[in-house]
Amino acid sequence: MDRRKNPRKMVTHPLEVRDLNRGVALGHLADIGLDGLMLLCPEVVPASRVYALALDLPGELGQGAQAEFGAESLWTETSLEPGRYWVGFHIIDISPANQERLRQLVALF
Template structure:
């Protein structure tokens, strides 16, 4: 598989929950992330090709914020090794400059995903 990412993703050191802005329901937790995209672990399969509006809930304040909002497109989804779980790769397609900077600040000391 050819690597197409513009930014290296970092392994989530904290429990980062993704919530659907429209339904308010928890979608899953972040496995790795950059300001351009993330991989999610969820209990339900995510429909690829769709665009979603998400809130990222952070366990501590970053730049005085406990959550950020963005739009993301689901690029791929596959069943995880543990039954009833799914991995989904997202590209962040709509995010404010402030929220992009908050992601960068949040992950600056984390390990790069290999």
């Protein structure tokens, strides 16, 4: 049973998510909702860690637009694709402007 308050939408654009603290790509967006997201990552992401993330937004939302927010990693599972991991995040800190960007992104899917 899915206990999420906000449904997740499967992503149809290749959107990169970066770890702002390390300045590296963390993974690519697989699904998103207003309070969380799932990434496909090339490395294991430990659970219960807090990240400052930047999500590149598709051109429909503005050229070079991104959303920044704080998120906690909740779980990691090995993907069927070798060397890839599914990682679930809960958004824990986001500004009203970035929340609106996420709302617009979710509406695209």
